[in-house]
Amino acid sequence: MSPFLYRLLLMPLLGVCLTASGAPLDEPLKPLPAVPQQNPLRVELGRQLFNEPRLSVNGSLSCASCHRLESGGADNKAFSIGFNGQPVAVNTPSVFNASLNFRQFWNGRADTLETQVHAVVQSPSEMGSNWEYVVQTLSADAAYRTAFGNAYPDGVTMINVQNALATYERTLISANSRFDQYLLGDTDILTREEKYGYQRFKDYGCIACHQGINIGGNMFQKFGVMGDYFKTRGNPTDTDLGRYLLTKDEEDRYVFKVPSLRNVAVTAPYFHDGSAKTLEDAVEVMFSFQLGRIPSVEDKVLIIKFLKTLTGEWEGKPL
Incomplete structure (x- = not known):
């Protein structure tokens, strides 16, 4: 069986459709653009x-x-x-x-x-x-x-x-992550586990808030959709009120900009309060308080493997 035919049969199982050139088609995540021309x-x-x-x-x-x-x-x-x-x-x-x-x-x-x-x-x-x-x-x-x-x-x-x-x-674009290379057609650059991790990322609903070019950064969302994160964490501060401090609208209480997940594996600690010290901690909190779901240990491992493919490069070196 040819490599292309193999990928054509395999990718639907991973939730990915391919173009004739082997590039993923109509993905909710998009590759980073080129650095814009500047003076x-x-x-x-x-x-x-x-x-x-x-x-x-x-x-x-x-x-x-x-x-x-x-x-x-x-x-x-x-x-x-x-x-x-x-x-x-x-x-x-x-x-x-x-x-x-x-x-x-x-x-x-x-x-x-x-x-x-x-x-x-x-x-x-x-x-x-x-x-x-x-x-x-x-x-x-x-x-x-x-x-x-x-x-x-x-x-x-x-x-x-x-x-x-x-x-x-505007020139600080962390290009050439392995996932970007995958989106641009190099479907062999990710391991099978990383591809399954991406599928789990979509299946569980992470993609609802973390999508687009920046894999986030394009919408607001309440922190604690499925539970009271701040009560569980304890020691609330004014900063925890999020956009409410600006708008005084009750609907904006605990609402924050959804962060980008690009380079997330190298930017710990996480969240506005820096409370999640590891990527594993952050994923656990997201499942509990944003999705209200209990994933299997295997699925969490797969998602974290996928998230690590989002690390890009700066000046030709991995971040």
């Missing part, structure tokens, strides 16, 4: 600003302090440490692929990357600065004056700082 001068300026501690009021904290590109775009802490040495209120999400999310922050209070930058710089628990200080500080640096002048007609301004950072962040 290279603005990208490089944004890269410098991403690593610039003078964006914080006391020069102690840069974007890269919490969004460590070598660690999956987060920092492996339950709560990152702000400029004042104190932990922030929510877990730091990965900056990789953040441009593909429909909103920014766990509660979705920012609709663009620029708005997210605007808020973080001024946050009293994160960078603790203000834009007058940032613009003044950068303008006093001859190298920055030149770089901004080359990239923007009006030089160093608040809007241009935000745009440069957002432009750089």
Whole structure:
């Protein structure tokens, strides 16, 4: 039997249909797009600003302090440490692929990357600065004056700082995960167990919230659909109220942006409260409080195997 015919017979058993070229067809998950074309001068300026501690009021904290590109775009802490040495209120999400999310922050209070930058710089628990200080500080640096002048007609301004950072962040696409390669037609790159894990991921309903290009990041959902997560966890905080803090709408109580699952195997701990220390812990919580289902041990293992195929690359190296 030819390899193509074998795959053609096998894949329906795994819940996958193939095109004539061997590529999966009409999957609810989509491969990452190519990095968008950006002004290279603005990208490089944004890269410098991403690593610039003078964006914080006391020069102690840069974007890269919490969004460590070598660690999956987060920092492996339950709560990152702000400029004042104190932990922030929510877990730091990965900056990789953040441009593909429909909103920014766990509660979705920012609709663009620029708005997210605007808020973080001024946050009293994160960078603790203000834009007058940032613009003044950068303008006093001859190298920055030149770089901004080359990239923007009006030089160093608040809007241009935000745009440069957002432009750089739009290039942070963690391409070439094994699952992306699978979606693009290399159906042999996943093991049979990983393919079964993907099928279980769909069968149990994980796909209802974690779908699309970013495998999440495109909708809001209540944390605790099938049970009171916060009562079980204990020690509730204001942050746990989610979007309710913004809207004061009871329907938004405990509602958060669904996180992307891309690179999930390398971005522990999990959830807005950083309470799940391992991927196994996170999967257990999702089954209990989001799906209300009790999976077999085998199915959980298979799903975790699938989730590990979502880890991409940065600068040609696996995250």
